[in-house]
Amino acid sequence: MAAGVPQEKAVEQLQMYAEMLRSGISILELDYRRGMRELEGIRTVNAISALGILHAVAGHEERAIAHFEDALLGIDDIVLAHNFMFVLKLTNNNELILDYAYDLADRFGGKQLTNLAYSTAYRFGDIEKTIKYIDQHNRLLSEEEGRAMAEKHKLELISELEDAYRTSGCSSEQFELLARVVGRVLKSYSAETGLFEVSRNGNSSYVVDILNKSPVEIAEMNFYLAEEICAEPDLDDCRLTARFSVERELHTGVSYVNHGC
Structure with a gap:
């Protein structure tokens, strides 16, 4: 990968943010911004999913939804669809x-x-x-x-x-x-x-x-x-x-x- 976080780190972040959303754990603004900087611009499915779930964890629900909607316009990947539905279910949309x-x-x-x-x-x-x-x-x-x-x-x-x-x-x-x-x-x-x-x-x-x-x-x-x-x-x-x-x-x-x- 030319920039951003290694693939393994993106997987770890995806799992961590998903568990935070599932458990209702909030995130500090500083950690939210750091996570965004690390994940933005990385076009792997894991990184895209992690960033979308991170937005939801931070309480930016509309931003999370728009992020997944935009990603699914150009990426055909069932895992991305699963993670989008995961966010919608846990945010009661x-x-x-x-x-x-x-x-x-x-x-x-x-x-x-x-x-x-x-x-x-x-x-x-x-x-x-x-x-x-x-x-x-x-x-x-x-x-x-x-x-x-x-x-x-x-x-x-x-x-x-x-x-x-x-x-x-x-x-x-x-x-x-x-x-x-x-x-x-x-x-x-x-x-x-x-x-x-x-x-x-x-x-x-x-x-x-x-x-x-x-x-x-x-x-x-x-x-x-x-x-x-x-x-x-x-x-x-x-x-x-x-x-x-x-x-x-x-x-x-x-x-x-x-x-x-």
């Missing part, structure tokens, strides 16, 4: 995940991106895309990786979505709007999510597990969520409710470990 998940799955394929695509489709109520991407994902699995259980998982997800539409009277536009409202509340509370569940056993409820909040905080989130839903006139005749919960065991009996729902 659910609507941007919706904007990118399908395109990146179509562009790069792979287990991780097809998993994210079908999980996103499920969470936003798109049955057609849930089927499309979970089929793509499951075809990539071996029997040892749980293909049979993944197929069972597919049937559960589709059944839940169909039940949600049948029992709630919601349109697909209303379902997506409800998911967007849920996502905005999650972001405003910097909530770490676990599993999502839609209308299991005919309960017409959209439930999201929250991993990093106390029961009291989750109750506060639910109150705020109810206010936000009531403020949306387009949801007035939709009977699909939404709430946050402490961590639970969902999709009982399914042991497929790669699913994101």
Whole structure:
């Protein structure tokens, strides 16, 4: 490399900044600027990814997103796509995940991106895309990786979505709007999510597990969520409710470990 940091250092920085973002560890301004100086201008995927994640760690979320968007315009690399989605997930940018998940799955394929695509489709109520991407994902699995259980998982997800539409009277536009409202509340509370569940056993409820909040905080989130839903006139005749919960065991009996729902 003609300038900047050696390839090995870029890998170390990528791993360090990723762990900082995952753990919610902040960075000193001096260290942020030093990291930028070391990584700027280096056009390896690891260095580009490290710099984007560094921006997010420093709280410059929009800069991080723009950095990855610009990089993906000129670089076809699945690792770069993975790291971009990593940043969007940890910063609770659910609507941007919706904007990118399908395109990146179509562009790069792979287990991780097809998993994210079908999980996103499920969470936003798109049955057609849930089927499309979970089929793509499951075809990539071996029997040892749980293909049979993944197929069972597919049937559960589709059944839940169909039940949600049948029992709630919601349109697909209303379902997506409800998911967007849920996502905005999650972001405003910097909530770490676990599993999502839609209308299991005919309960017409959209439930999201929250991993990093106390029961009291989750109750506060639910109150705020109810206010936000009531403020949306387009949801007035939709009977699909939404709430946050402490961590639970969902999709009982399914042991497929790669699913994101």
